[in-house]
Amino acid sequence: MQLTVAWQSLVTVTVAMVCQGDHRREGGASRSVAHATDQTAWQECARWPTNKDRYELLRPGRVGPVVVGMSRAELRRRCPGLRDSAAFGAEGIPRRVTVLAIAGERVGLVEWDDTRDTVISRVLVESPILQTPDSIGVGTTVGRLRQKLGGLAAGYDDAAVYVWSEAQPGMSFIVRFRVSSVLASPDDIARRPDLVPDTASVRMVILVAPRPQFSRDPN
Numbered sequence: 001m002q003l004t005v006a007w008q009s010l011v012t013v014t015v016a017m018v019c020q021g022d023h024r025r026e027g028g029a030s031r032s033v034a035h036a037t038d039q040t041a042w043q044e045c046a047r048w049p050t051n052k053d054r055y056e057l058l059r060p061g062r063v064g065p066v067v068v069g070m071s072r073a074e075l076r077r078r079c080p081g082l083r084d085s086a087a088f089g090a091e092g093i094p095r096r097v098t099v100l101a102i103a104g105e106r107v108g109l110v111e112w113d114d115t116r117d118t119v120i121s122r123v124l125v126e127s128p129i130l131q132t133p134d135s136i137g138v139g140t141t142v143g144r145l146r147q148k149l150g151g152l153a154a155g156y157d158d159a160a161v162y163v164w165s166e167a168q169p170g171m172s173f174i175v176r177f178r179v180s181s182v183l184a185s186p187d188d189i190a191r192r193p194d195l196v197p198d199t200a201s202v203r204m205v206i207l208v209a210p211r212p213q214f215s216r217d218p219n
Helices: 029-046 072-078 142-149 186-190
Strands: 084-088 094-102 105-112 120-125 153-157 160-164 171-175 202-207
Touching (some): 153 186
Antiparallel strands (some): 094 105, 105 120, 153 160
C-alpha cells in the first residue's frame, strides 16, 4: 500500500512495521509499575483498537505509545520490529521516516528531526480509526472542529491548507480545500481562516510537541 502524505511530490517507500510484544523481565516492587506501563504501551501497537479505546489513542503530541520528542531507541523498545523508509519532499531533499502501524495496519508516518535523526519531530496520522476523546480525527469536518475547539487559525504550506486551535496545542489538521478557488495567493489564508468552509474535512492530523504555556506576570 503506498504511503500518502499531505504535500505534493512526496514519494515514500513504505516498509512494513510489525509491532510485537516486549517481554522484558522486570524485578523489584518499584519496577512492577514500570513493567505494567510498558506492557500497556506495546499492546497498543500490537493490537487493533476497539471502538472503546480508539478514542484514547490520539492526543496532542502523541498517538498511542508514540510520543513526539521520543528517541528512536525508545520507539524501538515500545514498538519492536519497525523499519525505516525514505521520503522525498517537495524540494527533492531525502529524509528518513518510519511507517507507523498498529496491529500491522498502517495508520501514519513518523518524521525524524532534521538535526537529530534520533528524535521524533512529528507524527502524521492518516487513519480515521484513531480519534481524540472528542471524536476528532481524519474525516472530521472543519465545522465540527470549530464546534469543539472554537476559533481556528489557518496556514498554507507544502501545497496544503492546515488549521489549528490554541485550545488544542500540539495538534493541527490538514484539510481538503482548494484555497485557489477563493484566494489569488494561498498564503493569504492565514489572514482569512474564515474562508475555510465548514464542509471541508480533515485528511491528515499532524502531531507535534505542545508548546509550553506561560502564564502572564500580573505585575
